[in-house]
Amino acid sequence: MTQIITVTNQKGGVGKTTTTSALICGLSQRGARVLGIDLDPQGNLGFHLGLDIGSGQTVYDVLAGHTRITEAIVPTRYGDILPSDIMLSTAEVEFTAPRREFMLAQQLDIVRDNYDFVIIDTPPALGILTINAYVASTGLIVPMEAEVLSLVGISQIRDTVEAVKTSFNPNLKVLGVLLNKYNPRLTLSREILDLAEEVARQLGSKVFDSKIRRGVQVAMAPAHGQSVMTYAPDSNPAYDLRRVIDEVAGDRFPRPRIKPRPRPY
Numbered sequence: 001m002t003q004i005i006t007v008t009n010q011k012g013g014v015g016k017t018t019t020t021s022a023l024i025c026g027l028s029q030r031g032a033r034v035l036g037i038d039l040d041p042q043g044n045l046g047f048h049l050g051l052d053i054g055s056g057q058t059v060y061d062v063l064a065g066h067t068r069i070t071e072a073i074v075p076t077r078y079g080d081i082l083p084s085d086i087m088l089s090t091a092e093v094e095f096t097a098p099r100r101e102f103m104l105a106q107q108l109d110i111v112r113d114n115y116d117f118v119i120i121d122t123p124p125a126l127g128i129l130t131i132n133a134y135v136a137s138t139g140l141i142v143p144m145e146a147e148v149l150s151l152v153g154i155s156q157i158r159d160t161v162e163a164v165k166t167s168f169n170p171n172l173k174v175l176g177v178l179l180n181k182y183n184p185r186l187t188l189s190r191e192i193l194d195l196a197e198e199v200a201r202q203l204g205s206k207v208f209d210s211k212i213r214r215g216v217q218v219a220m221a222p223a224h225g226q227s228v229m230t231y232a233p234d235s236n237p238a239y240d241l242r243r244v245i246d247e248v249a250g251d252r253f254p255r256p257r258i259k260p261r262p263r264p265y
C-alpha cells in the first residue's frame with residue numbers, strides 16, 4: 001500500500017523542507033518509488049532537489065484543473081517531483097468549489113499505485129493547502145525546533161488533525177514528532193525531551209527516537225541543489241535523518257549495503 005506522508009508544522013523554519021527532501025532522497029536511494037509534492041508556494045523543495053523551477057507545469061495547474069497530474073510530475077535522480085508555484089499563494093481565495101478539501105486526494109488517486117511513498121512538503125500555515133495534504137495522507141510527521149519547543153501552537157495542529165479525521169480522513173495518524181536542531185550537550189535536554197513527549201502525547205503520537213542534530217551542511221546543501229543526504233552523507237544531521245528514514249522505510253526498504261559515495265572535494 002502506498003504511504004502518503006505529510007511533513008507539517010504551521011511554525012516556519014522548523015525543518016519541514018529539510019526533512020521532506022531527506023525522506024524523498026533517502027527512500028529513493030533504497031529503491032522505493034517516491035513522489036515528492038511541494039505544496040508550499042515558497043517552492044523551496046524544488047530548490048533542495050535541484051529542480052529547474054519556473055519552466056513546466058506545477059501543482060497549482062493540477063489543483064486548478066488546468067493540467068493532468070501526470071503531465072506536471074517531473075522525474076529527477078531522486079524520484080518524481082510535483083513542483084510548486086508562487087501562484088499557490090492564491091489558493092485560499094481561488095479554490096472555493098465544494099469538496100475543495102479533496103482536490104489533492106482526488107489527483108493522487110490517479111497516480112498513487114505507481115509509488116511506494118508520496119512525501120508532501122507544506123507551507124507554515126494550516127490553511128486549505130495543508131488541509132488538502134492531511135486529507136490525502138496516511139501519516140503526518142511533525143518536525144519541531146528543539147530549543148524553542150513549546151506547547152503553544154500544538155493545540156492548533158491537534159485541532160486541525162482531529163477536524164480532518166472527523167470530517168474527511170478517519171485513518172489519518174501522526175507518525176511522530178521529530179526534534180530538529182537538537183543539541184545533546186545542552187543541560188536543558190532532559191526538559192526538552194519531557195516537553196516533546198507531552199507535545200507528542202497531545203497529538204496521540206510519539207517522539208522519534210532519532211533527534212536531528214544541528215549541522216551547517218543542512219544550510220549549505222540546497223545551494224548545491226541537493227538534500228543533505230547526498231551533499232554531506234557523513235554529517236551528523238544526515239546520520240540522524242537516516243535513522244528516521246529507517247523507521248519510515250521499515251523492513252521493505254532497508255539501507256543499501258553500499259555506503260553512499262562521499263561528496264567529492
Ligand SMILES: Nc1ncnc2c1ncn2[C@@H]1O[C@H](COP(=O)(O)OP(=O)(O)OP(=O)(O)O)[C@@H](O)[C@H]1O
Pocket residue numbers: 011012013014015016017018019040042044122123124180181182212213214215216218219220237
Ligand atoms: N538540523 C539543522 N541544522 C542546521 N540548520 C538547519 C537544520 N534544520 C534546518 N536548518 C536550517 O533552518 C532553516 C529552516 O529549515 P527548513 O527550510 O527545512 O524549514 P521549514 O520548516 O521548511 O521552513 P518554512 O516553514 O519556511 O517552509 C534553513 O535555513 C535550514 O538550513
Ligand SMILES: [Mg+2]
Pocket residue numbers: 016017018040044121122
Ligand atoms: Mg519549508
